[in-house]
Amino acid sequence: MTNIPSIGKFYDAEEQALVAAIEADDYLVGKSGLTNELMSELKDAAKNTIVDERKKITIRVPQTDLARLKAKAMREGIPYQTAINALIHKYASS
Template identity: 40%
Template sequence: MAKIDAYEQDILTAFEKGRLKSVATKGELEKLKAAARATAVKDRRVNIRLSSIDLGDIQVKALEEGIPYQTLIASVLHKYVSGRLVEKTKTTTARSTPSGRKHASD
């Protein structure tokens, strides 16, 4: 098991002693349960090729979220096909152009 800091240890201790209470409403819990049921049924296998850079970025995001990277990929794809994945802002990065360089107008 990975080492945890004092703050994380306090949370773990509180959890183990039953001192933590959920702040989610019944409606929120039902939404989360429905989402879990919808994404938990995985009856097909798919193989895809990703660039090493993209896979690395996905793995970092998954670590930040505390979930396996395959679960993150499945979740993003599910949100996309169900219309719940929307673009917040359009930004151009060095990786978003074919040449790897920003446009002259940027």
């Protein structure tokens, strides 16, 4: 016999109602509002946002600038190459 507490006592009223509904025999998964037409539109939008080709470049930057950029990217939780890419994109787009 184990002393594992019942998780039910940690649920609020809404969560308890949801658990009861899911565990009921007559529970049906809700119908998705995603129609074929909407799915097609979303797929087209996704295709239009994908960049097909990337070009590799080489640049020379001061070591201190690169170190600062890497530190800033690390604080933001992104790779420094992604940060450089974002800076180039922002500059080119404006």
